Amino acid sequence: MTTLRDWLIDDSPASPMQARLGRFYRIFGALMHNPLAVVGAIIILVLVLTALFAPWIATHDPLRQALGERLLPPSAAHWMGTDELGRDIWSRVVYGARITLAIVTLVAVLAAPAGLVIGVAAGYFGGWVDRILMGITDIFLSLPKLILALAFVAALGPGIENAIIAIAITSWPGYARVARAETMTFKNSEFISAVRLLGASSLRVNLGHVLPLCTSSMIVRVTLDMAGIILTAAGLGFIGLGAQPPLPEWGAMISRGRSFILDQWWVATMPGFAIILVSLGFCFLGDGLRDVLDPKSGEQR
Amino acid sequence: MADNNTTTAPAPTRRAGLQSPGRRRLFSLLGFLVTLGVTFIGLLAITFFIGRIVPIDPVLAVVGDRAPVAVYERVREEMGLDRPLAAQFVSYVGDVVTGNFGTAVSTGKPVIEDLARVFPATLEMATLGIILGVLIGVPLGVIAASRRGSWLDQGIRVVGLLGYSVPAFWLGLVGLAVFYAKLKWVGGPGRVDIFYDGVVTPITGLILVDSIIAGDWEIFRNAVWHLILPASCLGFFSLAYIARMTRSFMLDQLSQEYVTTARVKGVPERLVIWRHAFRPIRVPLITVIGLSYAGLLEGSVMIETIFSWPGIGNYLTVALLNADMAAVLGSTLVIGAVFIGINKISDVLYRVLDPRAR
Numbered sequence: 001m002t003t004l005r006d007w008l009i010d011d012s013p014a015s016p017m018q019a020r021l022g023r024f025y026r027i028f029g030a031l032m033h034n035p036l037a038v039v040g041a042i043i044i045l046v047l048v049l050t051a052l053f054a055p056w057i058a059t060h061d062p063l064r065q066a067l068g069e070r071l072l073p074p075s076a077a078h079w080m081g082t083d084e085l086g087r088d089i090w091s092r093v094v095y096g097a098r099i100t101l102a103i104v105t106l107v108a109v110l111a112a113p114a115g116l117v118i119g120v121a122a123g124y125f126g127g128w129v130d131r132i133l134m135g136i137t138d139i140f141l142s143l144p145k146l147i148l149a150l151a152f153v154a155a156l157g158p159g160i161e162n163a164i165i166a167i168a169i170t171s172w173p174g175y176a177r178v179a180r181a182e183t184m185t186f187k188n189s190e191f192i193s194a195v196r197l198l199g200a201s202s203l204r205v206n207l208g209h210v211l212p213l214c215t216s217s218m219i220v221r222v223t224l225d226m227a228g229i230i231l232t233a234a235g236l237g238f239i240g241l242g243a244q245p246p247l248p249e250w251g252a253m254i255s256r257g258r259s260f261i262l263d264q265w266w267v268a269t270m271p272g273f274a275i276i277l278v279s280l281g282f283c284f285l286g287d288g289l290r291d292v293l294d295p296k297s298g299e300q301r
Numbered sequence: 302m303a304d305n306n307t308t309t310a311p312a313p314t315r316r317a318g319l320q321s322p323g324r325r326r327l328f329s330l331l332g333f334l335v336t337l338g339v340t341f342i343g344l345l346a347i348t349f350f351i352g353r354i355v356p357i358d359p360v361l362a363v364v365g366d367r368a369p370v371a372v373y374e375r376v377r378e379e380m381g382l383d384r385p386l387a388a389q390f391v392s393y394v395g396d397v398v399t400g401n402f403g404t405a406v407s408t409g410k411p412v413i414e415d416l417a418r419v420f421p422a423t424l425e426m427a428t429l430g431i432i433l434g435v436l437i438g439v440p441l442g443v444i445a446a447s448r449r450g451s452w453l454d455q456g457i458r459v460v461g462l463l464g465y466s467v468p469a470f471w472l473g474l475v476g477l478a479v480f481y482a483k484l485k486w487v488g489g490p491g492r493v494d495i496f497y498d499g500v501v502t503p504i505t506g507l508i509l510v511d512s513i514i515a516g517d518w519e520i521f522r523n524a525v526w527h528l529i530l531p532a533s534c535l536g537f538f539s540l541a542y543i544a545r546m547t548r549s550f551m552l553d554q555l556s557q558e559y560v561t562t563a564r565v566k567g568v569p570e571r572l573v574i575w576r577h578a579f580r581p582i583r584v585p586l587i588t589v590i591g592l593s594y595a596g597l598l599e600g601s602v603m604i605e606t607i608f609s610w611p612g613i614g615n616y617l618t619v620a621l622l623n624a625d626m627a628a629v630l631g632s633t634l635v636i637g638a639v640f641i642g643i644n645k646i647s648d649v650l651y652r653v654l655d656p657r658a659r
Contacts, residue, residue: 036458139343144599144640147617148347151633154621155351227465235603238470239618254471258607261474262482272471279466287462 030292037288043281050097060088062095062248071264081266083256089266092248093274099249100278103164103233108222110168115175116218120206122176123183134180140173149232153241160249163242167232171225178221182214216293223286227279234275250275329652337645342394344637348630349393353386355626397634403627407619412631415616420635421506422492423605423612427597429532434539434597435590441540442547446555447574457544464541469600473534473607480530488527490609497523531608538600539593546589550582584655591647595640 009026013019031037050057059079066086074081080089122133140148152166186192187210195205236242237251245252250271257268360377368376377383381392396402402412445457480486488494492508497520501511509528512521554560555578563573602614609615613632620628 135339136343139340139347142340142641142644143344143347143637144595146599146602147633147636147640150602150617150621151348151351151629154624154626154629155355231466231468234468235470238468238603239606240622251468251470254468254474258474261478265478268471268474272468272475275468275471276463276466280462283462283465 027292031288034288034291036284037291040281040284040286040288043277044285047097047101047278047281050094051101054095054098058088058091058094060091062087062092063246064088071260071267073264074266080270081264083253083267084260089253089270092253093250093271096248096250096253096271096274097278099160099243099247100230100233100275103160103167104226104229104282106164107168107171107229107233108226110164111171112175112218112222114168115172115177116179116211116214118172119176119179119181120183120210120214123180124187124202124206124210130180133176137173137176137180140170141177145170145228146232146235149236150239150241153236158241158244160243160247163233163236166236167229170232171229174225175218175221178217179214182217183210186210186213220286220290220293223282223289226282226286230275230279230282333645333649337641340641340645341638344634344641345394345397346390348634348637349390351633352393352626352630402631402634405620405628405631406625407623407628412627415628416613416631416635418506419611419613419616421503422508422610423598423601423614425507425509426528426532426535426604426610426612427594427601429528430535430597430601431539431590431594433533433536434543434593437536438540438543439547439586441544443551443574443579445544445548446551447570449552449555454548457548461541461545461548464538464545467537469534469538469603470607472537473531473604476530476534477607487530488523490607492527492611493520493523494527531604531610534604535597535600539590539597542593542596543586543589547582547586550585551578554578554581584651587654588647588651591643591650595643598636598639598643 005025007018008022010018010022013022031041064087066082069078069082069086070084072078072082072086078088078090080093083089083092118133118137122130122137148170149163149166152169153162156162156165192205192209195209200208233242234249234251234254237249238255240252240255243249243252245256253271254268257264257266257271260267261269360373360380360382364372364376381389400413402416404410405412405415408415441457441460445454448454477489481489491498501508501515501517501520504511504514508524509521512518512524551574555574557578560573560578563577564570568577598613601610601612602617604610605612605614606618613636617629617632617636619625620632
């Protein structure tokens with residue numbers, strides 16, 4: 001073990017791979033010293049495992065209706081009680097983890113690269129390209145995200161795919177800003193000039209040398225944004241514009257439980273705890289990652 | 302709620318010496334007006350674009366799907382849909398500027414009238430929310446910073462993060478179940494009890510103000526009773542954000558040398574914090590409060606749905622469910638415009654109040 005650790009924290013790594021692994025090791029070590037970040041990482045790990053192994057973790061079929069067991073309070077048989085169609089809420093929450101994970105992953109996959117490309121292009125080329133791209137970005141940034149997402153979904157039609165598209169459309173500008181700021185700091189550094197002198201095209205400079213340098217601040221930003229994405233998706237589901245029944249989406253489940261909140265409180269509250277837990281997990285981890293990867297940016301978010 | 306909408310405070314321009322202060326001020330005013338104008342046009346372009354991607358054919362919606370082709374073509378021309386997109390956009394901007402937002406299907410009235418009727422309710426709730434958020438959030442942030450690393454600090458930090466993690470609609474529902482249904486501490490959904498509804502003539506549309514004008518204290522009390530829970534739910538989100546930002550600003554100040562100097566000179570800690578460290582953060586806090594206030598207008602969409610609050614958020618959700626695009630886009634425009642307006646005003650306030658940015 002000692003030798004592996006020594007190899008990882010070696011000050012003069014022999015290969016790029018060793019350097020990269022060593023960097024991961026140092027980040028990981030620093031994260032482990034932040035209790036909140038550890039808690040966050042565990043929560044997200046649990047989310048991923050729950051989504052992967054949902055059929056084994058759930059105690060019932062999330063879609064199976066049992067009208068004889070409607071609105072039962074939490075018990076040994078139904079850990080979180082049952083809903084108005086007799087479906088087991090625990091199993092639905094467990095399967096809902098899949099939907100939540102799919103939403104945040106897809107939004108991140110759609111929005112982060114788009115923002116990255118726009119931001120890097122604006123920062124690298126400067127001038128009019130920068131002015132136009134950042135003008136558009138600033139307009140999007142100055143509008144309320146949730147309202148914009150709502151309007152887009154209203155136009156595209158309800159449904160989980162359209163909800164994901166709408167959230168992605170409202171999320172990219174933040175990433176573009178971060179990527180632009182990062183690019184501006186690297187653009188005139190000597191190693192970039194060296195690559196250019198060797199005859200690399202701007203595409204190659206950007207893809208091979210600028211983009212990779214933006215990743216750490218992008219990872220921080222994406223992680224911090226995850227909670228907001230989850231809340232927006234749940235909000236769309238709650239209003240009835242996101243995931244459609246019978247999908248066990250947490251926001252939609254809360255919406256169904258709304259009519260029973262006074263007598264059967266568990267129907268609406270249980271999925272809410274899941275949303276809070278997962279969002280908190282991303283916040284904790286994001287905060288920790290920022291402290292490690294991007295200590296300068298402080299609390300500005 | 303108020304996440305990510307940080308329009309970072311403007312860096313002070315360093316052109317001093319070349320131009321007279323008056324000219325400089327004029328230039329910065331012009332620049333400000335240009336950005337404001339561009340942002341508003343951007344907002345209009347986005348709502349226009351959303352209006353175009355609706356899969357429902359607006360002509361079919363008017364003529365019905367069994368109309369003959371000639372009728373269809375005529376209506377299409379009358380609606381101006383055969384003209385180039387740019388021309389359509391110009392007439393759209395003209396419509397919006399003259400207050401013609403179309404007619405809402407759900408109420409059958411012009412959207413602009415509906416919006417004018419519902420907006421005060423939202424304004425009232427968001428204003429009380431931000432007041433609560435500032436009154437509680439700022440002291441919490443200061444306390445957290447002055448006891449950095451303590452359990453109190455950790456607790457306040459978690460409260461701050463909860464502001465990013467709790468769904469507003471869930472908080473509203475749980476609040477209703479606990480404080481209205483169980484404890485009966487507050488009034489239920491709506492702005493007043495049903496039998497008080499419509500008793501006070503709306504003058505400002507703010508029921509608290511109207512009932513004071515009418516001198517009807519019973520209704521005033523009843524309205525407060527109804528307002529307090531939704532406003533507290535909203536206020537929680539601004540509290541979380543404001544506490545977080547206050548803490549970070551304070552930590553910045555407390556690490557400065559002048560604070561050490563004050564401490565070395567034996568100034569009591571309470572004075573160090575409130576008289577020395579707190580003063581310089583008042584200006585950036587104004588920006589934060591402005592952002593948070595704008596964010597509450599957005600957050601009110603969910604809260605209003607829960608509390609059947611007859612504000613713009615509720616209006617918007619009803620319109621969304623009916624695919625009533627004129628009402629949806631009108632509400633989006635108004636919320637967007639107010640949002641932009643508040644953001645820009647706090648920007649300007651920052652410049653005016655911070656001597657370094659002047």
